[in-house]
Amino acid sequence: MSSSIEVLVGRIGKPHGIRGDVTVDVRTDEPERRFAPGGRLRVTAPRDVTTSRTSIGIESARWHQGVLLVRFEDVSSRDEAEALRGLLLHATIEPGETPDDPEEFYDHQLVGLAVHDLEGQVIGEVTQVLHGAAQDLLGVRTPDGRDTLVPFVAALVPTVDLAAGHLVVADRPGLVAPYPEESDGGEPEAGA
Template sequence: MDVAAERNQLRVGRLLKAHGLKGALKLELYTDNPERRFVPGAEFTLQVPEASTWHGKTVTVREYRVMNGNSVVFLDGVEDRTAAESLVRAILWVDQDDEPEDDAWYDHQLVGLDVVRDDAVIGRLLRVEHLPAQDLLIVKTGDREVMLPFVQAFVPSVDPTAGRIVITPPTGLFEELPADDQTTASGGDASAASE
């Protein structure tokens, strides 16, 4: 599952590592249709640290291939391994288009939706945080904010039209934790057990 960092963009990949000597980069895909997204001439906005020489720039696809089961991309202006290594861990964003991805939403479609667990509303989606490994849903529940990985196992259903996100979080994530009762599993006093 994926959501856009901005209203008009969708995250479609992350550059993992340099591949070979001619500027190729292995690509982690966040798209269901890489052959459509990574056509020659496709342009991507880069998400890189501000200190990177690539900050604020875009890249254009020269060629996309699958090599030994790995997605590999060649980008204009990236002609050797050194240039490719300067892009490692960059996230690629594409402008919104008329053909949405399966199981992909823009932030503005999700923020404010009810968060439902076991047919009961337990909170409201406050925001989405985009991390390299996965997105996190930040859910406001009572006076707390809870972070939930935006993965199929914990978020089986998203329905912006119905105004709800159905979740199946791990036990204990949304429950209030009891105060430390200072007892051990055997029922004795914790301070006595350590003496």
């Protein structure tokens, strides 16, 4: 078993100014903790980006009009900052570490949880967490092998119980359970 876990905390955006600052698309609920000056993050590159860096040190971080601006060590010009665009930033955490807010969760804590409906019946398992612009989505695989996405919002996921190993989804027709006409193989009635 690994002694530490990596979590995605951000993606480097466009340069800001001429001294090497960059915008960061924050992917963590703890940006002050993850982007603290003196910290170091592991760097990975998506398919369309190349880099020789494997990690990068944080020199400074500040908020400007709702956007996190970060200056990294050894990056002092707009051109050097532009070369970082698109890189993904990862922090290393201990396996038992949890976010400070009890209503927040790391992706690895959610993947593998059993999914129950409001009556306590198992309706699936969390297979992935997708981070969208508007909200996060839980990928759920049902016992019959279907994959579906559930918005990770309190109205649809009222309970997350890590200790018990499950979460509750307030299922709606077609959200996790199929529509009635899908389960019997029939077509919906026209004009009804």
